Amino acid sequence: MPNYEYGCLDCRKRVVIYQRYEDYGRIPVHCPFCGNQNLKRLISRVRFARSEDSRLDSMADPSTWGDIDESDPRSIARFMRKMGSEFGEDLPPEFDEVVDRLDAGESPEEIEKDMPELGGADSGFLE
């Protein structure tokens, strides 16, 4: 079953939701933290093709993500590196560049301006 990464616009958490392809976009998804349906897809081009359950389970548990300070690009970069190491394959080529630029202190907004293909409006969550 594929998983879809969302950002909750209400409680500002990242959530990973498992859904069947045929349900995606048809069945409303709920934030597991606050229960609202105000979820936006994050970086839609990042597909997690790996299906080893233990890895997916570990990523689905927010307690394993560590502290993410979304106002700190370096914190986001750390999170993305961790995510990238969990899902070492099938990452888009721009993934490394984004992480490097975040790590250099660039804001997600600046990076998205240069790389609109990252997901456009979806990524407004990272404001």
Ligand SMILES: [Zn+2]
């Ligand atoms: Zn929420």
